[in-house]
Amino acid sequence: MSANQTIEDHGLLRFLTCGSVDDGKSTLIGRLLYDTKAILADTLNAIEKTSQKRGLGAVDLSLLTDGLQAEREQGITIDVAYRYFSTGTRKYIIADAPGHEQYTRNMVTAASTANLAIILIDARKGVLTQTRRHSKLASLVGIPHLVVAVNKMDLVDYSQEVFEQIREDYLRFAAKVGIEDVRFIPLSALNGDMIVERGESLSWYDGPTLLDILEATPGAHSEHAEAFRFPVQYVCRPQDSANPDLHDYRGFMGRVESGSIRAGDAVTVLPSGLTSTVKAVQIGGQDIAEAVTEQSVTLLLADEIDTSRGDMIVKSDEAPAAVKEIRANLCWLSETPLDRARTYLIRHTTRDAKAKLAGIDHRLDVNTLEHLPAEKLAMNDIAEVSFKLAQPIFADPYATNRASGAFIVIDESNNNTVGAGMIL
Incomplete structure (x- = not known):
């Protein structure tokens, strides 16, 4: 790559992994981190030593998440674990939530910010009640993309027939509950087939690897155009007698929850219904051309409108009820x-x-x-x-x-x- 050539940044992707302890979820996450070179050398050295002590011939990648698993099994804490890694083109946050029915609230919490869910299925067991429950919950909380990962293909001799049967069973269920955007991938988290590398055992599958799917999945707020929503968190009125220019400064601070805004846009403040135009959009006191989703900014309006925390600033032609x-x-x-x-x-x-x-x-x-x-x-x-x-x-x-x-x-x-x- 030439010195002046840049790598396209696909932005942040938050995704959720769903599956029981036996489906290989810990190994899948470990394999993703290992094959994308996202594991620190000291961590890798520690799990290599532990694997050797257990008499294993290869590194047990599930050890990367075993600390949390042990806590869950002992009932010490039941929470969502977040893991972070990046590739050359994208940053990722993995939400790893407990999958049992009694921890539904934890899965809902984890799923609330995810843009993709990986539904893990053991190739030997097929579509189970837990598979249907996880899929329904992911759909309910609005995750737009589902990937059904049929794991442990190495234990069914990488059978295409087994994979196709699971695919058909899942699609029948998906049609009943209205799940539309779903992709299927056969893989072996243990051996690394179709996670980052394709491997040599699934030649009959010509689709993308799991990482290929993750790299190409649209990020949050990019699926469709969203209306501008700016809940006001704080009204900034600086008091500085040495700077008379700040005397009339009234900035409305908050985070752009969706949409975008520029100086000159016509806006309405709710609940008052009063209208104005945006005089400036600022970050750290400096004007910027445009504020977009998830940016924390200050808006200055052309008119003095009584506004406080809890009010919402929207574009005048797309106000909610x-x-x-x-x-x-x-x-x-x-x-x-x-x-x-x-x-x-x-x-x-x-x-x-x-x-x-x-x-x-x-x-x-x-x-x-x-x-x-x-x-x-x-x-x-x-x-x-x-x-x-x-x-x-x-x-x-x-x-x-x-x-x-x-x-x-x-x-x-x-x-x-x-x-x-x-x-x-």
Whole structure:
């Protein structure tokens, strides 16, 4: 490569791995890190020594995630582990969540920011109840891309027939629950076939490797055009008597949750409905040409509008509706059941609103995927519910905008987060 030639940066990709302890998830993650040269030399040396002590002929890559696994098995902590690696063209964050039914809330947490999910299937076992549950949850929280990785192909003699049967079984299930964007790949995490390198045992498969798929997957917010949403976090009014130019400075600080904004764009401030134009977009006091999704910036408006934390600045021609009642898929996170009689706090972007449960339409059985009647929700339950709000929020459907379509439910008595919702 010439000195002035640049490598295209495909941006950050967050993805989720789903599978039971026996499906080879730890080995898959270890293989990805090992084959992309993302393991530090001292870490690699340590797992090589441990593998030798156990009498293994090759490095046991599952040891890279064994620390977390041991904690889970002992019941010490059940949480989401995040692992980071990069290639020449992209950075990655892997969310590794526990897969059992009682840890549904952890998987929902991990999946909420992912743009791709790898559903791991043991080639010897095929599509199981857990496979269907993970796939449904990934679809429910809006992960746009699913990869079904049929692992342990080495234990079925790399049989194309076995792979095709699993593919057919999964597609029948996917059609029933409305999963559309799904790709299939045969692999052996143990031997490294079709992870980063193609290997020599799957010549009948002419599709991309797992890393090829990851490299080509669109990043978050790039699937379709998104409306500009800017929840105000803080109003900046500098007090500096030595600098009279700052006397009239009023900057609205926050993060661009979706869309983009430039100086000169017409905007509306919600809930007041007052309109203005953007005078400047700044980072660190310096003007920039444009702010895009996930950038934290300061907006200066041409008109003086009374604005505070919890308000939302949007482009005038794409304002969301202000609503005081919402329907949503809700994952209940708390050991204390959802109480119809209680008032909760719903936090949507930077805005809080008191809320009461208006009704439970149905609860989802995450194993059978049936819709069941429900009078209450316990920890890890997922249900379609409706809330009535004391103050309006400015929401989009979660399927359209994952940032402004999501909310959390807070117990005011202890400030604990007790639920996570996706607006329908």
